[in-house]
Amino acid sequence: MKYIHDFRIVSNQRQNYEYIVLTLRAEGFELPEMLPGQFAEVRVPNESSVYLRRPLSIHDVDYERQEIKLLIQEVGKGTKGLGSLPEGSLLNLIYPLGKPYTLPESNEVLLIGGGCGVAPLLFLGRYLKNHGIQPRYLIGARNAEGLVRLEAYRELGEVNVTTEDGSVGTKGYVIHHPVMRTETPDFRHIYTCGPDPMMKVIAKYADRHGLSCQVSLENLMACGIGACLCCVTKTKDGNKCVCTEGPVFDSKYLQW
Amino acid sequence: MVDLSVEIGSLKLKNPVLTASGTYGYGREYEDFVNIDDLGGIVVKGTTLKPREGNDYPRMAETPMGMLNAVGLQNVGVDRFISEIYPKIRKYNTSILVNVSGSTIDDYVETASKINDLDDIPGIELNISCPNVKEGGMAFGVSCASAEAVTTAVRKVYSKHLMVKLSPNVTDIAEIARSVESGGADSLSLINTLLGMAIDAKTRRPVLSTITGGLSGPAVKPVALRMVWQVARAVKVPVVGMGGISNATDAIEFMLAGATAIQIGTANFVDPQVTVKVIEGVKNYLEENNIASIRELIGALRCD
Numbered sequence: 001m002k003y004i005h006d007f008r009i010v011s012n013q014r015q016n017y018e019y020i021v022l023t024l025r026a027e028g029f030e031l032p033e034m035l036p037g038q039f040a041e042v043r044v045p046n047e048s049s050v051y052l053r054r055p056l057s058i059h060d061v062d063y064e065r066q067e068i069k070l071l072i073q074e075v076g077k078g079t080k081g082l083g084s085l086p087e088g089s090l091l092n093l094i095y096p097l098g099k100p101y102t103l104p105e106s107n108e109v110l111l112i113g114g115g116c117g118v119a120p121l122l123f124l125g126r127y128l129k130n131h132g133i134q135p136r137y138l139i140g141a142r143n144a145e146g147l148v149r150l151e152a153y154r155e156l157g158e159v160n161v162t163t164e165d166g167s168v169g170t171k172g173y174v175i176h177h178p179v180m181r182t183e184t185p186d187f188r189h190i191y192t193c194g195p196d197p198m199m200k201v202i203a204k205y206a207d208r209h210g211l212s213c214q215v216s217l218e219n220l221m222a223c224g225i226g227a228c229l230c231c232v233t234k235t236k237d238g239n240k241c242v243c244t245e246g247p248v249f250d251s252k253y254l255q256w
Numbered sequence: 257m258v259d260l261s262v263e264i265g266s267l268k269l270k271n272p273v274l275t276a277s278g279t280y281g282y283g284r285e286y287e288d289f290v291n292i293d294d295l296g297g298i299v300v301k302g303t304t305l306k307p308r309e310g311n312d313y314p315r316m317a318e319t320p321m322g323m324l325n326a327v328g329l330q331n332v333g334v335d336r337f338i339s340e341i342y343p344k345i346r347k348y349n350t351s352i353l354v355n356v357s358g359s360t361i362d363d364y365v366e367t368a369s370k371i372n373d374l375d376d377i378p379g380i381e382l383n384i385s386c387p388n389v390k391e392g393g394m395a396f397g398v399s400c401a402s403a404e405a406v407t408t409a410v411r412k413v414y415s416k417h418l419m420v421k422l423s424p425n426v427t428d429i430a431e432i433a434r435s436v437e438s439g440g441a442d443s444l445s446l447i448n449t450l451l452g453m454a455i456d457a458k459t460r461r462p463v464l465s466t467i468t469g470g471l472s473g474p475a476v477k478p479v480a481l482r483m484v485w486q487v488a489r490a491v492k493v494p495v496v497g498m499g500g501i502s503n504a505t506d507a508i509e510f511m512l513a514g515a516t517a518i519q520i521g522t523a524n525f526v527d528p529q530v531t532v533k534v535i536e537g538v539k540n541y542l543e544e545n546n547i548a549s550i551r552e553l554i555g556a557l558r559c560d
Binding site (some may be wrong): 001002003004043048050051052053075078094201219220221222223224225226227228229230231232233234238 | 278280281282285286288289301306309310312313314316317318320321323325326329473474514522524525526527528529
């Protein structure tokens, strides 16, 4: 079941020059069950030239406080509009959308996030932990400033870091980190979200080592509910909507 | 109690609000948000004789107050529509029209005749105006001769309500409208999307895989309104207006311009409940203005 609800913005916390975290509270309704990897279509208020919603993955869920968090990278007018919203105002969401990450068959997992792709991996780590699986992270960013909310990830598990300029952690891309340089990886399942080129390299790596790999795509989309057919990706079964068949796919199913 | 019902030829609609093809799937996509039975009707996704994979990604680009799309009629084909989808949607207590597209006149004819056999589909919308497929589609809708020819051919095999969807990408839309009317159309719907383009200055490349695509959303509304007004004056058959309608006021404007009913398209992506809000808003407008029937608004534009 999908819902359309107005949430109250209880905080808008700037993380760095381009990332913000919105904390949204359910008022007058109960949060439905959400799963990691699912996303929301967020309406941008007060931006007169922005018409379509913005698809944003669910960064974290706190059922006790009836709150969800969205980690937003300000890239255009729409996301900048979201970044400037005052606390106390309302935000309209269609959610929870799409197919989630699924539990692994064994406990050895690695969660790999690149850039804003780390967003769904916090909720995923919490979910895995609740199911008795210890999450372990590999997070890549352009530079030290691009690594946001590391403390929240560290609360859940080990966090390994790469930066392109080498300002923190291993210099290079996530694929250059020692945990991925070994011929005998000590994990069996990869969950990843980030730029397509990064995920393609990771998917190949998973293939080579016989690991399972779930990727979350960020295709451009309009409706988010499988009506407009704009967000398709090529799969073994032809074009499939990322919004309804994904955004999480088994990497072996994709022909991207 | 105001009367919202309208008649488009043989089609009796409980209210004038339909959904535009390609923006509402088969209705089921919206079941979590609205009671489909509350709508005047739904026009389901463009259906072709054979299944189509559609165009490559990227298929959309957001533009100021609108969007470009280049989906390219991705659909399961008429046979799977009949065997898999029709059984699930025929129960809706609303008018279901199937948008029919093709590459050749024979395609249109064969697809239409298969749909003619479906008891719970009271009409089709003939799409001679899709800008996103190389062969056919819009090619039929941009000349009077081909527009009339495809309408005439489908008319021969299709006995129920035949609506023809017009392209705005023409020099004189009224002329095309008259040709389609001569070909035997029962009603005309307009406008399909306006041919447009988006370029990424950073990469110096087109945004869409097809380079050009169809523009829709509030950005096109003034153009659509003008064309509905022109066509409504040019033909005797009813006109169904669309193009950027996002609220009840927009809908009323199209009816004043001469539309008997309206379709809501791109706005469904922004607010999946927009259809029922427009119906409610139109009802309120009638009550506030002491108008007994929505039909009094059709073509009631005052130009004096």
